[in-house]
Amino acid sequence: MSRFGSTTMWKKLYAWLDERLGLNDLYKATLDRPEPRGNWWNTLGSASLFLFLLQGATGIFLTVYYTPSPDHAYDSITYIMNGVAFGWLIRGIHHWGSSLMVLIVFIHMLRVFVTASYKYPRELTWLIGVGLLLLTMGMGFTGYLLPWNQKAYWATTVGTAIAGSVPVVGEFIMKVLRGSSDLSALTLSRFFSAHIWMLPAALAGLIGVHLYLIIKHGESEFPGRDD
């Protein structure tokens, strides 16, 4: 590390912090753990995590101007795009990042399936991953309504109507999703709440468990000829 010009003072400070926080152990466990020989397909989990953090950061910034009310949702987004410095960039990253995240998470799942990494002792890692995939799609579904334009409105009308086609309880599920019998202010505000609080909280929690399990079990070897 002396290569990067650290002085004795910084070393002392680091040692003091390390003694109390266990930084070295943390670094070894998360970033310096032994890996089986892999390839670029093994990086998709990290890519998903990066996209989750990126979506989180840009999403937090979007809430500075976005207003989840039918009166102002569309206008506030128009303002973000045309009125605020770099608003187009922040929203652009969030918009394209969402599609990319669904894509990357899905390919990540395919990789795990193809390399049979879901088998013992990683069954729970896989199951939690399924939960993460569903939550990611939930994020995509709820976020799609927030611009409150025609496309968003009708996509959500159709999406919630599909839930309504479930026998017996469908009508009830649809009303719960919409907060009312039609799309309304209640739908927008509950989708917003789900999009920025409930789903991200669930995602963050499950990502934590997912990562813990990956660190605990290590990455799986690719199956060989005899497997």
Place this chain on the structure above:
Amino acid sequence: MAGSHHGSAVGYHHISRRDFIKLTTVALGSLMGAVIGLPAIGYLVDPALKAGGKEAWIPLGPLEKFEVGKPTPVTFIRSKVNGWEKTANSYGVFVLRKSDAPTDVMVLSNRCTHLSCRVNWKEEQQAYLCPCHDAAFDINGAVLGGPPPRPLDKYAGENLKVEDGVVHIFFAEG
């Protein structure tokens, strides 16, 4: 990037693969952080950089409309756009012609200098009275009594003109 001064144990001074990866990660990470972080700061502070009040000359009406020696209230509305929200604010002034001379005009804001209530001209008391805390100002805006810290705001000099017989004030939004 040959680190000869480090006196590497190996004969030649290539940067190690591990250090190269570390360096690249830090460099790319910082670049990505800057690309997102710097615009994000601009995004946050943007409204503060733009918030300059609008300025305009406001016509208050022709001189004939104002009786000499008696303050006449005039109100006007200014609209303001904040983000996606447009608001209309009402403002009021008193126009007083002190004599027949077309330039002998005084315009006072009707906003009490204490806590911004609207003052009213009371002819019988010859004073501007504030309904909120009993402030009183004389016909020239000077404080007669009550809590106000300073006289009523005055449109005079560069902020006041009479053009083609119409009184104008230069209004700058706060």
